[in-house]
Amino acid sequence: MxxxxxxxxxxxxxxxxxxxxxxxxxxxxxxxxxxxxxxxxxxxxxxxxxxxxxxxxxxxxxxxxxxxxxxEMPLRIDSDALQVAACQSRDTSGGHPAGLNSCYLQVPSPGTDLEDWIGVVGAMEHGGGARCLVPGKVLQxxxxxxxxxxxxxxxxxxxxxxxxxxxxxxEDAMELSxxxxxxxxxxxFDIVPVVRRHREPLQRQGQQSDRGFPEGSLQKATEESHFVPASPHCWRSSTHLPILKLLYAVDTLKGHCLDSLRLLDQLRDQNWGGHSGKSGLTFDSLKMVLLWSMEFFPSLEDWQDLEGSVYRLLVILLRCLAIRHLPSFLNPEKNLFQGVATDLASLYHKVESFAWDPQRFLHFHFGPPARADSGQADPNTRALLQLPNKDGSYWNTAYFDILLSQFQVYQIQDSARRSEMYQLLSKIRGEIPQQS
Incomplete structure (x- = not known):
C-alpha cells in the first residue's frame, strides 16, 4: 500500500x-x-x-x-442597452452554423458609435430586419x-x-490566432472579442448552491454574461471565464481536488491520445468532470488522499464516456461530447484500463504509450456504467459512491450517505440483468 x-x-x-x-x-x-x-x-x-x-x-x-x-478582448460599448434575440439555425454565413444557443445582439437606436459594426440581419425572422452588432465586422x-x-x-x-x-x-475562424x-x-493565443453584460448574469440551470465550492464562488463566477462570435452574424454565450473562475476557486480548497485534474490531464496527454497526443478528450472536458465531482463529492473526506481523489474524477469520466454524454456544468442540457469527432468507445477502454491497473501508467515515458487494453475489466462495473439515466437516478452522489466501491476506493463513514448508496444499489440489482 x-x-x-x-x-x-x-x-x-x-x-x-x-x-x-x-x-x-x-x-x-x-x-x-x-x-x-x-x-x-x-x-x-x-x-x-x-x-x-x-x-x-x-x-x-x-x-x-x-x-x-x-x-477574451472586451468591447467598450453599452452592452446592457443591447437586446438579445435568438438566431435562426439557417444562418450559416461563411460556413459557420448559428447553433442552438446563438443570438443576435440588437442595437436599439441609431446614432451610436457602433455604426461601422452594425448590419441589418435576420430580415425573414424580424420582418424587415434588425440593426445588430455584427461579429464578422468586429473580427475583421x-x-x-x-x-x-x-x-x-x-x-x-x-x-x-x-x-x-x-x-x-x-484562417476563417471565430477567433484570431x-x-x-x-x-x-x-x-x-486565440483572441476573441467579447461583449460582457452585467444586467443579466449567467444563470446556471439546476443546482444553484455552492455545494462543494467555496462560499459565494458560484455567484461570483456567473455575475455577468459573456457573448463571443458564433458565426459572422451571430453571437453565443461563453462560459470560458466563469469556468476558469470556478477552477481557480477549487484551488483554494484543502485536499487533492486540483491535483486530480493535473494527474488525469497528464495521462490524457501522454497515454489516452495515442502517440500523436490527439484524442476527443480535452482539458476542457476534464475541467468539466472536476466541477461535477466537486458537486457530487462536497465533503473534505472525499479529497484527503490522492488516489481516492483521482477516482472521484475517474468514475464520472467513465460514466460520461460509457453513455457518450458529458453535460456542461453551467448548462447541463448541453452535451459536450455531441459532435466530437473521436472514437469514444476506444477512449473509454483506455480510461478503464487505467482505472483497473493504474500502476502500469504512473510513470513518464518518451516512446509509445503503454498498451491500454482492459483485460481486467469487471463486467458488473461496466454494466453499472452503461445503465441508462432516464430519471436522473444515475447522476448523483449515491450512484458514483457505488462505482467507487466497485474500484475499492470508497472509504466514506457518513451513515446517511452510505444508506443512500445501499438503497440505490438495491434498485440497480434489479435492473442490471436487463442490461446484460
Missing part, C-alpha cells in the same frame, strides 16, 4: 515541478501579447485590454499539453488592427524577429 501511495505522489511531483517553467513561458509570451493589444487599443479605444490574465496563466500552468490559450476590424500593431511594434523594435507569427490570422514565442517554446 505504501509503495502504491508513493508511486501516485511521485508522478504528481514531476507534474508539479513543470508548472513554474510553464508559468514563466506564459508570462514571457504574455508580455509580447499585451504590447500588441495596447497598440490595438491606442488605435481603436473600443477594444479594451484586460490586464488581469491570472486565470489564463493559471490554466496554462496546470494543463499538460500545448493547447491554445483563449484571450480587430484583425486589421492586429496586423498594423505587429508591423508598428517591429518597426519600433518593441518585438524581436520571430517573436510573433500571424499566419493563422488568414497569434503564435507568440515564450521562453523556449511558442504559445498560440
Amino acid at each position: 505504501e509503495a502504491n501511495t508513493s508511486l501516485w505522489h511521485s508522478y504528481l511531483t514531476v507534474i508539479l515541478s513543470r508548472e513554474r517553467q510553464r508559468l514563466e513561458q506564459f508570462q514571457r509570451a504574455e508580455d509580447i501579447l499585451l504590447t500588441l493589444l495596447e497598440d490595438v487599443h491606442a488605435r481603436e479605444p473600443r477594444f479594451l485590454v484586460d490586464y488581469n490574465r491570472n486565470l489564463e496563466a493559471f490554466e496554462f500552468a496546470v494543463c499538460a499539453s500545448e493547447d491554445a490559450v483563449t484571450v 476590424h480587430l484583425k486589421e488592427l492586429l496586423v498594423s500593431a505587429i508591423v508598428h511594434c517591429q518597426r519600433c523594435f518593441l518585438l524581436q524577429p520571430g517573436d510573433v507569427s500571424a499566419e493563422h490570422l488568414q 497569434l503564435v507568440i514565442r515564450g521562453t523556449w517554446k511558442t504559445i498560440r
